[in-house]
Amino acid sequence: MGSKVHQKTEEIFKEVGEFGTYQLFIFILVGFISFIPAIVGYSFSFYAATPNFRCKIPNYTNDTYEIQNVFHKSLIEKYIPLSNDKSFKDIYDKCKLKIYLNESQLMLSEKKNISLVKCNEWVYSKEYYESTLITEWNLVCDKSAKRSLFSTFYFIGTYGVILSGILSDKLGRKKTAYVFIIANALLNICLSFLISYEFENTNIQQILFTVVRFFCGIASNVYAVSVVIAMEIVGPSKRVTAANSIYYLYIIGEFVVLFFAYFIRNYKYFYMSCTAIMTSFAFIFWLVPESPRWLMTKQRYHEAYTIFNKIAKSNKRDITSLVELQDLKTSSLKNRKKDEHNIVSPINDKLNNSEENKEKILSALDTLKIFFKSTKLIIRSSVLLLNWLTNTLVYYGISFNTNELFGDPYLNFGLSVLVELIAILVTHVTLERYGRKIPYCINMALTGISLLFVLFVPQDMGFLITICALIGKFSISFTYNTVYIITAESHPTVIRNSAVSICQSFARMGAIIAPNIQLLGEIFWYPIPFIVYGAFSTISAFLFIIFMPESKFIKLPDTIEEFIQ
Template sequence: MFASLMASLVVGILTTWVPEFISFCFSRFLLGAFGSGVFLNAFTLGIELVGPSKRMWTGMFIEVFWAIGEAILVLLAYFIRNWQYLQLAISVPSVLYISYWWLIPESPRWLMSNGRTEEAEKIIRHAAKVNKVTLPDKIFESKIEDEKNVPQIKVYQLFTHRVLLARSLIIFFNWCVVSMVYYGLSLNSGYLYGGVHLNFFLSVVVEFIAYAMCFPLLDRIGRKALHSTCMIVGGVACCCTIFTVLYLSEEYQPVTTALSLIGKLGASAAFAIIYIFSSELFPTVVRNGGMGVSSMSARVGSMASPYIADLGQLAGGNFGVALPLIIFGGLSVLAGVASLWLPETLNRKLPETIQDAIDFKNQKPEGHADKQRMGKAKVVGISARKLDFDNPALEGDDVL
């Protein structure tokens, strides 16, 4: 992750002085690639560093800070109208990333899945000390004798079993659509009633509302139900703009903007949920790779979004205003329905191996009564190969 952080910082600053448009496009391409790597690595690391009781909070707070960044961006863009100064203003603060090398630990899950148990144990013991959790003298029943013989699992193994193949394709499709809708509605804000700065600011506000809505609901009704509902409701709202555009007069066009914002609310909530949802579905051995392919699928959607947003100019007239929203809405409803075939991950252990992921649908959620009974136990679940971060005994006092 540190390499992506540094590359993002350097390319972001150099973009300020590119001499012409082709170089600008290339530098923005690199910036987008490195920036996506930074966010995905940070998200995966955050999810893997905590126990099951904290996964929702960790994932959602990362998204909240994303929205804070957007709010800062629209504020800077309002006062800094020169794009070069604006690019410099949003790139220079990235120098703080350098501190991550000393502040952020490696994921113990990833270290253990790669046979580096001694390094993982050091991180776990440091976390336990900070959190005042007592660990046994020996937290692993057995060490891996030859760490070099640990099999290396590749991301393509997600496609070697029909269950994982179908699940992965649904996840990738949802990432593609939610990214397309999310960015498309942001780009389309300039074509709606009101100014581009105001509309973009309102879209940021609804993001905060979306995340605030997810906090109490995500651990109550589950990832699958909430994600599917957000996609479908947001999609239906976008599709309804055809009626407001064609049958309402100019003075009622703020209704179209309101429906678009409802669509953005649904897309924002779904985007936050799909990060948590998919990270809990991919097994640890290929979680980072699976999230990487998901992000690549999202980039396909985000690349298509400006062209869909510009379809309104080609169509012209009132129908042109609604056309992009109809496309975004229709695809959103389709992705939301498809996500119903995914297994629920609420209160379930993170799959560690490929076989765990295959059998994931048959895994029963941990009982709430058991969690309350065992919540205060300061012990660590132990297996032959790994520390069991998802043991319900850790719910009340997570080591990490």
């Protein structure tokens, strides 16, 4: 019955109007929900940022990271060794102190009189942050891995997108979205409490924080539901525009994070403000109706008719002249008056009499089996999965670590979001004109080249590293958006959704790995993340250009046989 219900719904949309004022109102409300994953995800880059720091000078009460005077500078040079890491950020060693073996010979410069020991107190730069979670809990040096752990568990939680899909199909789009919105509000209130309240045992506090971050990752999947609602409240010709527009609103959510982070430098007040915004969405989302498309598939015709009727009125259509809508009204009245077992409504009668009811949509497991039907499919599927992994790894690796780049972290973050927005706009124009494969490969290769170029940047030219990262962010945003289109166009109808879901699930490993790649750069050598991201991008581009076909100028496969051939 699925395809006939779909066809019937499309016909009703064409009658009542594909996009009007009521749909715009709903679309805006739904768009606000896309702010949630942007705020939850990117706020961490600010409230858990690691500012420049070094060991605290022994027995110097008023020590600060910023040099106070000539005497203070001399103490820093005496007790703080220079950094061995040739990084553009680190002048002094962050984790070690000079200890003089013979206190009577403090002024001697012989290395035999000096030993290096790990410190347990630090001072932090106040240039960009008044305070952060990292400075509050001193999660630096041997404890720096905990920050990566917080991010890792958050991204593990994003696998909850599978749960959001199951619930939205069973309970409906609106109920599922509401569950995630309320869960998100409660979890972020808990998170605000955890980072604001001083626990006697900080280890317990950090464990609780990690657990709540994991569940925040699950709740952030409300974005997937918001995209579905936006696509299902408009007509067929507006669906792609609706999905893209939700993504634009997601990017606006990133700018909202930047706005609050810039003006609220105290991390506790900053996150409280973010939590207040996300909680407010629970009070406005009740205005959003259930998806009429979902209601139609569940044969809840009266509720579907009510929504379609509102759409028709907002679009100033003459309701009495709309044949399909009146047919729906008749069905809704009969369904309300009599038991569904005793009567077949006009719509059900039309749907049940079609041979198209036998259409079968294959599961994710069946889809995986098809991927291994032939050597060619194995190679193509492997290359496609690798490219999904690369896109996610590099995109999140750059996006969530702009504060580690040279220069003002607020400016870097703003530029990163801006180049992402430009990349998405360029994607829409380029793909229609030049196809998918060549633009994709050029941009993936550009990502690899720009990030690997960091290896050749002199230590005193850190701004070039920021430029390379921004070029990489532009090109990876382009490919990240494009790989969705390529995957959908490369697979037949019966496995299209499953294919995209499998690729998305596999790709999320990249998001989980990214914080730990960043940690390797902090511990061992700062270019390591750039080398890893650059290498993955270069290899992915090379394999894609060799093994993957162009998908724009060919007929979309409708059957498994067409796909295999």
